[in-house]
Amino acid sequence: MSQGGSSEQVGFLRAAIARIEAQNPAGALAANTAQGRLCEIAPATSADGAAACGFALSLAIAAAARPGLIVWVMEDFVFHENGAPYGPGLHHHGLPMERFVLVRTEGPRQTLWALEEALKSRACAAAIGELRDGARHFDLSATRRLILAARAGRSEGLLLHTRPAQGLSTAAQLRFEVSGQPGPTLVSAGGRRPIPTHPAWGVRVLKARAADGQYGHPDAERRRDMIWGRPLQQQKGPSGDALSLGTDRRQKLA
Amino acid sequence: MTRYLSVRIGGKSSPDAEILTPRLTPARLADWCRRFTPLAAPDAPDGAMLDISGAAHLFGGENALAAEIETRLAKLGYEARAALADTPEAAWALARYGGVRAIPEGADEKVLRRLLGALPVAALRLDPETAYALSQTGLKRIDDLILRPRAPIAARFGAHVFTRLDGLLGRTRSPITPRFEAPVYLVERRFADPIARRDDVEGALAMLAGDLTRLLERHGEGARQLEATLFRADGAVRRIAAASSRPLRDASAIARLFHERIKAAGEARDEDPLDSGYGFDLLRLAALEVERLGERQEALGRQDFVLPIETPRRRAATETAPEMAEDLTDLVDRLGARLGLRRVMRLVPQDAHLPEFAVIAMPAAQMRSGGREASWSSETALPRPIRMFERPEPVETMAEAPDGPPLRFRWRRVLHEVAAIEGPERISSEWWKHDAHALTRDYFRVEDRKGHRFWMYREGLYGVEAPRPRWFMQGLFA
Numbered sequence: 001m002s003q004g005g006s007s008e009q010v011g012f013l014r015a016a017i018a019r020i021e022a023q024n025p026a027g028a029l030a031a032n033t034a035q036g037r038l039c040e041i042a043p044a045t046s047a048d049g050a051a052a053c054g055f056a057l058s059l060a061i062a063a064a065a066r067p068g069l070i071v072w073v074m075e076d077f078v079f080h081e082n083g084a085p086y087g088p089g090l091h092h093h094g095l096p097m098e099r100f101v102l103v104r105t106e107g108p109r110q111t112l113w114a115l116e117e118a119l120k121s122r123a124c125a126a127a128i129g130e131l132r133d134g135a136r137h138f139d140l141s142a143t144r145r146l147i148l149a150a151r152a153g154r155s156e157g158l159l160l161h162t163r164p165a166q167g168l169s170t171a172a173q174l175r176f177e178v179s180g181q182p183g184p185t186l187v188s189a190g191g192r193r194p195i196p197t198h199p200a201w202g203v204r205v206l207k208a209r210a211a212d213g214q215y216g217h218p219d220a221e222r223r224r225d226m227i228w229g230r231p232l233q234q235q236k237g238p239s240g241d242a243l244s245l246g247t248d249r250r251q252k253l254a
Numbered sequence: 255m256t257r258y259l260s261v262r263i264g265g266k267s268s269p270d271a272e273i274l275t276p277r278l279t280p281a282r283l284a285d286w287c288r289r290f291t292p293l294a295a296p297d298a299p300d301g302a303m304l305d306i307s308g309a310a311h312l313f314g315g316e317n318a319l320a321a322e323i324e325t326r327l328a329k330l331g332y333e334a335r336a337a338l339a340d341t342p343e344a345a346w347a348l349a350r351y352g353g354v355r356a357i358p359e360g361a362d363e364k365v366l367r368r369l370l371g372a373l374p375v376a377a378l379r380l381d382p383e384t385a386y387a388l389s390q391t392g393l394k395r396i397d398d399l400i401l402r403p404r405a406p407i408a409a410r411f412g413a414h415v416f417t418r419l420d421g422l423l424g425r426t427r428s429p430i431t432p433r434f435e436a437p438v439y440l441v442e443r444r445f446a447d448p449i450a451r452r453d454d455v456e457g458a459l460a461m462l463a464g465d466l467t468r469l470l471e472r473h474g475e476g477a478r479q480l481e482a483t484l485f486r487a488d489g490a491v492r493r494i495a496a497a498s499s500r501p502l503r504d505a506s507a508i509a510r511l512f513h514e515r516i517k518a519a520g521e522a523r524d525e526d527p528l529d530s531g532y533g534f535d536l537l538r539l540a541a542l543e544v545e546r547l548g549e550r551q552e553a554l555g556r557q558d559f560v561l562p563i564e565t566p567r568r569r570a571a572t573e574t575a576p577e578m579a580e581d582l583t584d585l586v587d588r589l590g591a592r593l594g595l596r597r598v599m600r601l602v603p604q605d606a607h608l609p610e611f612a613v614i615a616m617p618a619a620q621m622r623s624g625g626r627e628a629s630w631s632s633e634t635a636l637p638r639p640i641r642m643f644e645r646p647e648p649v650e651t652m653a654e655a656p657d658g659p660p661l662r663f664r665w666r667r668v669l670h671e672v673a674a675i676e677g678p679e680r681i682s683s684e685w686w687k688h689d690a691h692a693l694t695r696d697y698f699r700v701e702d703r704k705g706h707r708f709w710m711y712r713e714g715l716y717g718v719e720a721p722r723p724r725w726f727m728q729g730l731f732a
Contacts, residue, residue, distance in 0.1 A: 035477065047704070048706070050641060050730035054640060057732065068583060080644060083641030083642055084643075089639045089641070091635060092635050092637055102600070102601065118585060121581050122578065123581035123582035124585065139412040182703065182704075182705040193674055194674045209402065
């Protein structure tokens with residue numbers, strides 16, 4: 001057997017393993033973030049901005065398992081229009097606030113620069129960049145730079161789009177489309193309407209690519225529902241297919 | 255002994271002066287004079303006052319200094335006259351009316367009277383009316399005043415005549431008010447030929463940073479506030495300030511900060527960020543504010559390790575490695591240097607009643623060593639939205655009962671059907687602080703049928719505070 005043949009076989013095997021792994025998206029989510037990567041998160045509709053934001057924060061929290069800052073870079077426009085990050089809410093969501101830094105920028109150029117600096121720095125665990133016009137300013141070369149920066153700093157880059165992502169052409173390894181989903185509720189006394197509890201999202205993995213194929217080929221059509229903030233054993237979405245991303249901190253319901 | 259030098263700008267010696275240089279206002283002149291001494295005050299309307307104590311010898315003595323100032327200003331196209339004395343009043347008088355250039359150091363009153371006595375009373379820096387009135391009464395020269403009884407003159411022309419006279423003769427001491435405080439540490443570099451290229455300027459700043467670092471090291475301190483002053487050959491002065499979130503004593507970090515500042519200036523103006531023009535002939539780097547910094551550890555040949563100071567932020571970061579804390583402050587400083595300190599923030603909880611005041615954003619770089627900030631409690635908190643609107647947005651609601659929770663609502667022109675709701679969480683206004691008219695808010699956590707979560711409130715108690723309470727959207731949950 002030639003060298004080429006064996007490497008082909010290895011390649012085939014890898015692809016097969018990746019396919020199996022792809023069945024378990026938790027693998028993709030909890031994948032080795034220590035190497036540094038770039039993810040993109042876009043809302044499914046323009047009303048899902050907050051859901052996408054919550055999901056991005058959850059990824060940041062997962063990345064914060066390693067020490068370092070969590071930097072959120074945000075344009076002034078987004079800050080005024082889509083709402084400012086609210087400390088007590090972020091704290092409640094599970095973000096380690098003493099490691100959180102909010103950076104405000106004037107435009108995409110500064111955003112890109114700040115993101116790159118943050119990702120590159122060894123002091124940063126995750127950097128979220130909230131983009132107003134992501135499809136225009138964050139093209140292949142810009143995102144490629146960010147990936148290199150993330151690799152250099154071994155950090156998690158999260159590009160959060162404020163609008164549904166159409167016609168995106170970026171180098172990001174993972175792309176998620178997030179929509180808000182009715183979450184679990186508690187029955188309220190007196191037959192009134194139920195009480196909302198935890199946030200729930202529907203997540204579609206639109207793209208999962210890496211040099212070594214570690215994320216496999218996702219089924220872009222499949223929507224996975226996840227609930228944030230419940231203990232793992234209770235994690236079961238309304239549609240029964242849960243993502244095990246949440247590691248829970250507050251067991252208020254239990 | 256303090257020595258003062260007064261500079262007075264006369265007319266323009268060359269018709270091109272205006273074209274060659276920006277107009278030399280007293281403030282600009284004072285800035286320009288800071289190349290000779292850090293203590294320079296503008297002296298309206300036509301000059302500047304310098305405290306040159308301990309600085310003259312750097313320029314070859316007092317007379318040489320005065321001569322240099324005069325020739326340099328002449329080159330810029332201005333006729334100037336400089337004079338020296340022990341008091342600012344005497345220096346001022348000599349620069350304008352004087353026969354001699356300098357009054358010898360420590361001159362007694364006899365000498366002063368001989369040198370200044372012949373000057374007109376206007377040399378006392380009196381307003382023209384008073385000076386004219388004095389001369390009308392025959393008191394034309396300073397000598398005339400010295401021997402006269404004081405009371406009648408003071409009664410007629412004002413006591414300030416003698417205040418000035420005493421100052422002139424060194425009987426009282428009056429300090430000057432420098433335009434900028436003298437920095438704690440200052441290093442500078444002069445160039446025979448002005449430098450204009452940005453790389454050269456940055457390189458020179460890096461060298462100065464090295465000098466400054468050595469100075470700081472000797473005193474066991476680190477810089478928090480830095481300022482680079484660039485003196486352009488034609489008299490314009492440019493200042494670049496930079497701040498650090500930790501006491502800084504690392505030459506390359508200082509150089510990097512200025513690199514970012516210069517770059518940021520370039521972005522804002524989209525042109526030559528330094529506006530170097532004819533080039534700079536003097537660069538100066540000053541540490542305006544310093545803080546104690548532990549001794550540098552020479553740990554087995556490793557030189558780039560600085561003992562961290564305990565700060566709340568640092569403590570959080572030093573859980574792992576000290577070099578990470580270094581990277582961390584470095585990142586915060588660089589972002590702050592380029593974007594502005596107020597744009598790099600940390601959120602700090604506040605003990606406030608209203609949700610919008612429950613948190614404030616503080617510049618990350620300004621969190622002082624050993625500062626007392628509240629920390630985020632680890633206990634279970636009430637659910638709060640992850641995003642909050644700066645200004646709550648009005649919502650139209652439809653409810654079963656006028657004081658009940660909404661069934662559906664319209665926000666930003668979209669109709670939402672309420673699927674789940676929790677509330678009210680009543681938050682009343684801080685009546686002990688603000689006006690008593692602020693309305694009570696009833697907050698509701700709402701989830702619509704599509705799975706979007708909102709935080710909205712009803713303003714005013716139904717029927718008690720408001721006949722028809724209005725609804726507002728304040729934030730969004732994940």
